[in-house]
Amino acid sequence: MITILTPRVIEALGRFNDAHPWDHNAHYHRWILRRLPRRCARALDVGSGSGDLARALTARAAAVHGVDADPRIVERARELTPAGAPVTFAVGEALAQEGTYEVVTCVAVLHHLPFAEALGHFRERLAPGGTLVVVGAYRASTRGDHLLGAVAVPLNAALGWIRNRGRTAPRPPSMTAPTRPASMTFAEIAEGAARLLPGARLRRRLFWRYTLVWRRH
Structure with missing residues (x-):
């Protein structure tokens, strides 16, 4: 199997992204919202980071809870959240959450967790009729995977340039966990x-992602 994304290409892409940063995961936030009911009572965002998706979920949910294992990034999420917004953030482990929710989201976190245990845990957190949406990363292994990655390279550069166009200095990258x-x-x-x-x-x-949508009956 020929790897189309050679180390030289990856290095060049990294340099360009450093100069024209944008968030591959945030690219899918609007897509996530379109997969959710118009209104629901409670939503859980696992691995909430600086809180962008959790805050966006308030357009659908009456109450949103974001959880992340990194105390620094949880504090940053709280700082960025307007007073009175129906969203809370807590430091905690993804698989230690309790209660039930009509919506559970998980973006770029699942590959850090034990896969089967995590999906089982998310399933149990969903109320009947609830929706789970995952945006995850996978290891390219087929020719189709590598071709899709090659297509993403120029699109990644184009979006980075467009989203930073007109800025006197590049947008700083979002705070993220390792x-x-x-x-x-x-x-x-x-x-x-x-x-x-x-x-x-x-x-x-x-952009080297996959999506998973599941509704609990």
Whole structure:
């Protein structure tokens, strides 16, 4: 299997992204909102980071709770949240949450967790009729994966340039927790999700991501 994204290409892309930063995960926030009911009572955002998605979820949920294991980034999320907004942030482990929610979201976090245990935990957190939305990372393993990654390279550069156009200085990157490469292939993720979340809809996406949507009956 030929890897289209060579180390030289990855290094060049990294330099460009440093100069023209934008958030690949935030790119999918509007897409996530369109998969959710117009209104619901409670939403949980797992791995909420600086809180952008959790704050956006207030357009759908009467109350939103964001949880992240990094105390610094939780404090930053609180600082960025307007007073009176129906969203709370707490330091905590993703798999230690309790209660039930009509919506559970998880963006770029699942590959840091034990896969089967995490999906089982999210399933239990959902109220009947609730919706789980995951945006995750996977390990490229097929020619199609590498081709999709190659297509994303010029689009990534174009979006970085457009989103920073007109700025006298590049936008500073969002505060994020340390990351690690995904170890599971898309096929492995799809197979595991089919066992744990029957009927889940998965799809490869641009910018080295996949999406998973599941509704609990």
